[in-house]
Amino acid sequence: MSHVAASAAPAAFAFPATPRPRGLKSWVTTTDHKRIGLLYFWTAFCFFLLGGLEALVIRLQLAQPDGHLVSAATYNQLFTMHGTTMIFLALMPLSASFFNYIVPLQIGARDVAFPRLNAFSYWVFLLGGLFLNASWLVGPLFHAGSLSVAPDAGWFGYANLTERQFSPGPNIDFWVLGLQILGISSLAAGFNFIVTILNMRAPGMKMMRLPTFSWMTLVTQFLVITAFPVITVALVFLMFDRFFGAHFYVVQAGATPILWQHLFWLFGHPEVYILILPAMGIVSEVLPTFARKPLFGYTVVVYSGVLIGFMGWGVWSHHMFAVGLGPIGDSVFAATTMLIAVPTGVKIFNWIATLWGGAIRGTTALHFAVGFIAMFIIGGLSGVSHASPPADLQQTDTYYVVAHIHYVLFGGTVQGLFAGIYYWWPKMTGRLLDERLGKLHFWLTFIGMNLTFFPMHLIGLLGMPRRIYTYGPELGVGALNLTSTIGALLIGVSVLVFIGNLLRTRKRGAIAPNDPWGGATLEWSIPSPPPVYNFSVIPTVENRLPRWKTELHEPITDPPAVPPAPIHVPGGSWWPLVAALGLPVLALAPLTHTLWLAFLGAAILLFGVYRWAFEPFEM
C-alpha cells in the first residue's frame, strides 16, 4: 500500500538528496525495517552480553568442587535466566535483526508487509526483555533482597515445581508473564514475515528463486506461529494455577505435571529449529558467495529445511525419555528423532559440495560459516546418541546434554549469526568490519568454545548432573570443569575483540561499496546502507542468482542510483510503541496483585491499537 511508487501523494517523497531522519524521535517512531533491524541487533546483542555474563558467573562457580562464589538461590536464578535470555532475548532476536534488515532486500521489497506491526514486535520484545530482567533488581519491592526474585525454575520451568506451593515468590510470576509478552512479539513478527515473503517478492521471484536465507526465514516463521501458541497455552494454564487457584498441573487435584512437559516440548523442539534454521540459511548464503559457486543442491537444501520444519513436530518426547512413557512411545520417538538426522545430514553434505571445486576466499564470514558446519556436525552426532532412549537414560540431565546443546546453539547458531554479521554488516552500516580482528575473533571463539564445551561431554559421562550449583570433589570432574571455565573466559575475550571491532569500524572501518563480496542476491545491488526506499526501481528477477552470470543468464543491471520517479515512503508512528507499552503494564497487574493496573494496561493497549488503526498514512 504505502510502498507503491506513487507520484500523486503530496508528502513524504524521498530522494537520494533527502537527508535521513535524525534524532531520538526518528528512531522511536521508525517503521523502517532497516532501522528496526538495527534496533533488534543492538538490543539483542546487549542481552547476549548479559546472558554471557550470567554464563561466566556459572562457570566461575563450577570452576572447582564445592565452589561458593554465589549461593544456591542465586545460581538457580543465573542458570534459569541464562537459558531464558539466550534463547528468547539473544538468539531469536539476533536472527530477527537479519529477518528485518535482509529479507526485504533479498526479495526486492521496499519494506515488510506491515511496517507498524514490525515496530510493535520490536517494542514488545524490548519491553518483555526488560520486564523479565527487572526481576534481578526489584527484589526490595517484594520484601526480598535484590538478586532474589529472578525466575529460578529453569528455562524449561517444569511443573509442579513452578506451582505456588513450591515456588511461592514472584520469581516464576516474572517468568510466566514475561514469556507471554515475548510470545506476542514473536507471533506478530511471524505473521508479518510470512506475509512479506509470500506477497512482497519482486516480479519474477518465484518461490524456487527465493534466496535460501529468506526460505529458511519463511520456514522459521511458520514454526513460530505454530509453536508459540502451544507454549502460550501451557503458560496460561500455569498462570491460572498460580493466580486463580486452578489445577492444571496440581497432582493433589488429579492432574499430572507431565502435561506441562508435553506442551513445553511440543513448543520446545520446534523452538530448537527456530534457533538453528536461520543460521543454516545464513551459511547457505555465505558459502556460495565466498566459494564463488552456486549453492549445491539448492532445491534439496530448501526442501530439507521444510522437511526439518515438519519433522520437528514429531520428536518432542525425546526430551522425556526418563519420564517413563513406555517402550512403544520411546521406540517411536527414537525413530522419528533419528530420521530428522537425515535431512540435516543432507544439508551438511550439500554445504561441503558447495565448497568443493570452488574458489574459496577465506573471509571472516567464511571462517564462521565453516566453523558452523564443523561444530554442528559434533552437536548432531552427540544428538544421535541421546536419540537412543536407553543411552539417553544415562545422558539426559547431565553435562553431556549441556555439551550437545551448546555445540548446536553456540557452535551452530552463534557461529552462524557471526557469519551473518561479518557478511551483512557492511550492508547494514556502510562500513566493513576489520578482517584481521575478525579472524582473531573467530579463532578465539572456535578454540574457546571447544575448550568450554568439549570437556562437558566427559563431565556428563562421568556422572555430573546439570543445573547443580555445586558438586563434590569425589566425582573426579574438577580438572575438566576448570578447563571448561578457562574456555568460557576465552569466549569472553573473543566477544571483547568483537566489540572492539564493532566500535573501531564505526568510524574507521573501510567504506563498503554496494557489493563488497560479489554476492548473487538482490541486497548487493543497492547502496550500503540502502536508501530509505531500498530499490530506486523494483528489479525484475529472472533466475535464482540474479546478480551472477550463469550459463543461461546475464546478470541483471543494478537499479539506478537516482530514482526515476518519486517514491512514496511511510512516515513514522508512535502508536506501535504506545500499544506495546500496555503489555508490561498489564503484566504488572497480576505480579503486584493490583486490579486497576490491569484496566490501565488494557486501556493503553486499546488506545494505542485504536489510534494505530485510524492513523493516516502520512504524518
Next chain:
Amino acid sequence: MPRSRHWLTAVPLAVYGCAGSFPQSTLHPRSDFAAEIQQLFTGIFWWALAVFAVVETLLLVAIIRFRKSERGPPPKPTHGHTLLEIGWTLAPAVILVFVAVPTVRTIFATAGEAPRQALQVEVIGHQWWWEYRYPDLGIVTAGEMHVPVGKPVQVSITSADVIHSFWAPALGGKRDAIAGHVNRIAFRADSVGDYLGQCVEFCGASHANMRLRVLVDADTSFQAWVKTEQGGPAAPPAGSAAERGKAVFSRSACIGCHTIQGVSPGVIGPNLTHVGSRATIASGVFPNDSAHLASWIADAPSLKPGAIMTRMKPPLTDADIAALVAYLQSLK
C-alpha cells in the same frame, strides 16, 4: 557386555587419562541394566566417530584444496547432482538402521520388569532427600539404599512433592520420580560396592544436595543389615548422654517430622530409627559424624539451602544438641 569389547568403552576416557576414580561414572557399569546401556552407547559412539572422521575430513579437504588461487580458472558453476543427493540421503539412513535396531532391542530389554521373586524397593523423592521402603521386609530408611549382589532388584520410583529423578549410574539409567506416577527400573548388581548417585531433575533450591548412595552388599551382610533394620531402635543405657538425648528428642519439634520406631510417628522427614548405622546424613552430602550432626541439628538450612528443617524456636542449647547427637549416633 562381551568381555572382548571392554577396551572399547575405555577409549572416550583415555583422553582424560583413565587414572582417577569416578564413583558416579556412566562408563563403568556394575549391573546388567547399566551394561546393556553401555554396550548400546559404545556401538553408537563408534558409528558417530566414523561419521565424524569422514565428514570433517571432507570439509577440511574442501577448504584446503579449493582455496582461491590467483591464476586459477573461475569455478565451474555446478548446481547439484541427483545421484550424489540420493547417495548422501541413503548413507545416513542406513547407518541409522544400525543404531535404531539395537536401540529398540535395548529399550525392550531394559523396560524395567524384574522377575517376580526380585527384591522390591520403593523409592520416594522428597525435597531434598530420598526415602527407601522395602514393603516385603517392612523396612523404611533414607539416603542409603542397600541391595544384595547378584540378585534381581525391582525399584519403583515416585515422588512426594515435585519431580525428581533417581539415578545411580553404575547400576543403570535414571527414571523420573513423579507424584501420582510409578516408574520402574530393574537391575542385578554384579559387584559389591558403594555406588554414588543423585537427583538429576531440577527440583528446587537444594537440587545439587539431593545425593544418594546404593550399597551393594554381599549376601550375608545384606541379611545382617535387614535383620538390624527390622529390629526396633537401640535403647540408650540409663544415665547416658544418649538417654538425655532421647528425652530432648521426645519433647522437641523433632517428633512432628521424624519417625523413630516406638518413640515418634512423624513422616515429613527421614525415618531415624537406625540413623546411627548410616554413613552419611542430609541425603548423602555430609559424613555422619558428631560435628556435622551437631551443626545440622542447630541450623540445617545453612548447610543445605532451603532445607525444610528450620532452626528450632527457642533454639536448643549446646548441651541439648550434644545429647541429641549422642542419641542419634546410638541408633544403630
